[in-house]
Amino acid sequence: MHEFRFEPVRLPAAAEALRGEVRAFIAAEVAQGAFTPSRNSWSSFDPDFSRKCGERGYIGMRWPKQYGGHDRSALERYVVTEEMLAGGAPVGAHWIADRQSGQQILRYGSDRAKRTILPKIAAGACFFSIGMSEPDSGSDLAAVRTRAARVEGGWNISGTKVWTSGAHQANYLIALARTSAKEEDRHAGMTQFIVDLSHPGVSVRPIYNLYGGHDFNEVVFDEFFVADDMVMGEAGTGWKLVTGELAFERSGPDRFLSTYQLLVESIRMIGPDPDERCANEIGRFVAHLATLRRMSVSVAGMLERGAQPIVEAALVKDVGTAFEREIPETFRHLIPTEPTLGEGAGYAELLGMTILRAPGFTIRGGTREILRGMIARGLGLR
Numbered sequence: 001m002h003e004f005r006f007e008p009v010r011l012p013a014a015a016e017a018l019r020g021e022v023r024a025f026i027a028a029e030v031a032q033g034a035f036t037p038s039r040n041s042w043s044s045f046d047p048d049f050s051r052k053c054g055e056r057g058y059i060g061m062r063w064p065k066q067y068g069g070h071d072r073s074a075l076e077r078y079v080v081t082e083e084m085l086a087g088g089a090p091v092g093a094h095w096i097a098d099r100q101s102g103q104q105i106l107r108y109g110s111d112r113a114k115r116t117i118l119p120k121i122a123a124g125a126c127f128f129s130i131g132m133s134e135p136d137s138g139s140d141l142a143a144v145r146t147r148a149a150r151v152e153g154g155w156n157i158s159g160t161k162v163w164t165s166g167a168h169q170a171n172y173l174i175a176l177a178r179t180s181a182k183e184e185d186r187h188a189g190m191t192q193f194i195v196d197l198s199h200p201g202v203s204v205r206p207i208y209n210l211y212g213g214h215d216f217n218e219v220v221f222d223e224f225f226v227a228d229d230m231v232m233g234e235a236g237t238g239w240k241l242v243t244g245e246l247a248f249e250r251s252g253p254d255r256f257l258s259t260y261q262l263l264v265e266s267i268r269m270i271g272p273d274p275d276e277r278c279a280n281e282i283g284r285f286v287a288h289l290a291t292l293r294r295m296s297v298s299v300a301g302m303l304e305r306g307a308q309p310i311v312e313a314a315l316v317k318d319v320g321t322a323f324e325r326e327i328p329e330t331f332r333h334l335i336p337t338e339p340t341l342g343e344g345a346g347y348a349e350l351l352g353m354t355i356l357r358a359p360g361f362t363i364r365g366g367t368r369e370i371l372r373g374m375i376a377r378g379l380g381l382r
């Protein structure tokens with residue numbers, strides 16, 4: 001059975017000092033009108049803001065200086081991400097590259113990939129998408145049908161990815177493809193590739209979401225050529241790589257702060273004299289938030305020590321995304337406001353947009369059922 005522990009981690013003084021700096025930076029940006037704090041922080045694409053984050057050393061923080069990084073700790077990075085999200089900063093452009101793709105390249109990329117791509121990511125000038133899901137392969141990633149065939153000097157990829165967030169604005173994506181026929185071990189024979197979206201042979205088509213926004217895409221590869229030095233790790237090891245990548249994707253503050261702005265605004269709407277029901281709910285949410293944060297910081301501590309806390313990350317994501325989904329559900333019953341999508345409608349709009357976005361929180365990055373299956377296996381229950 002997996003030893004399932006969340007050791008308490010105290011943030012070091014350097015991380016707390018950084019918190020003050022990030023808060024001051026965000027406040028100055030808001031005061032200058034550079035952005036309006038958004039409820040959609042890590043899905044808001046703003047390349048200018050990303051470039052400023054790059055200049056201040058807030059991207060690629062853990063990477064070595066040689067690749068444009070800043071040799072800082074996972075806990076210092078944690079503080080920056082949590083302040084950005086709590087402040088509603090538009091970090092969406094660089095989010096995926098900073099959270100997971102760059103980390104994968106650092107670990108498994110070729111020398112050329114590291115030299116040419118990582119410094120651009122760290123400068124806030126190069127953005128990534130995630131090319132995992134396919135029309136018939138979401139939860140069951142091992143069912144991917146996108147194929148890569150061996151050709152001279154590299155691989156030709158053909159197939160279709162779907163729900164590829166931000167691919168229309170990104171420079172690259174990391175695609176998971178099958179590189180050899182299915183064997184008895186269905187996790188064998190897959191490989192991750194770095195795909196340059198500006199090259200010929202790949203097309204990106206929009207899929208509009210529930211409220212008419214364009215976040216998702218369908219990405220179609222037609223004999224798209226990827227050179228050998230844009231393969232991640234050894235060909236055939238894609239399953240190990242992709243599951244490791246998901247640990248970075250699942251445990252951060254982005255998995256419980258998506259509706260933080262609504263929580264804060266709801267508390268403000270209820271005012272200083274809540275009735276008993278409101279006081280109970282506010283107390284419960286704040287207590288859950290504090291606990292989730294400690295669990296998530298604890299996972300950051302494990303990543304810092306070089307561990308691969310895959311099951312712990314799955315637990316944080318499951319409990320964290322349930323928390324962020326519950327916030328709109330609860331406050332829509334407590335505060336008599338008709339939710340709307342009308343721009344400029346203040347709290348009613350914040351509530352309306354959050355209600356429409358919330359179902360995706362427990363789906364993106366792995367559904368609750370899948371996470372619970374992993375947790376149960378980790379606990380030795382299945």
Ligand SMILES: Cc1cc2nc3c(=O)[nH]c(=O)nc-3n(C[C@H](O)[C@H](O)[C@H](O)COP(=O)(O)OP(=O)(O)OC[C@H]3O[C@@H](n4cnc5c(N)ncnc54)[C@H](O)[C@@H]3O)c2cc1C
Pocket residue numbers: 129130131132133134135136137138139140162163164165166359360361363364365366367368369370373
């Ligand atoms: C906002 C958002 C952004 C996304 N961005 C990206 C992206 O950038 N890149 C990307 O690759 N993907 C992205 N996705 C896709 C996401 O990862 C998939 O939607 C998700 O993995 C589920 O896959 P599916 O949609 O194929 O559903 P399915 O796998 O068909 O699942 C349907 C339902 O069946 C349940 N289910 C499936 N298998 C099991 C099982 N074994 N046991 C119990 N229940 C099961 C699921 O929990 C779910 O409720 C995004 C999704 C959302 C909502």
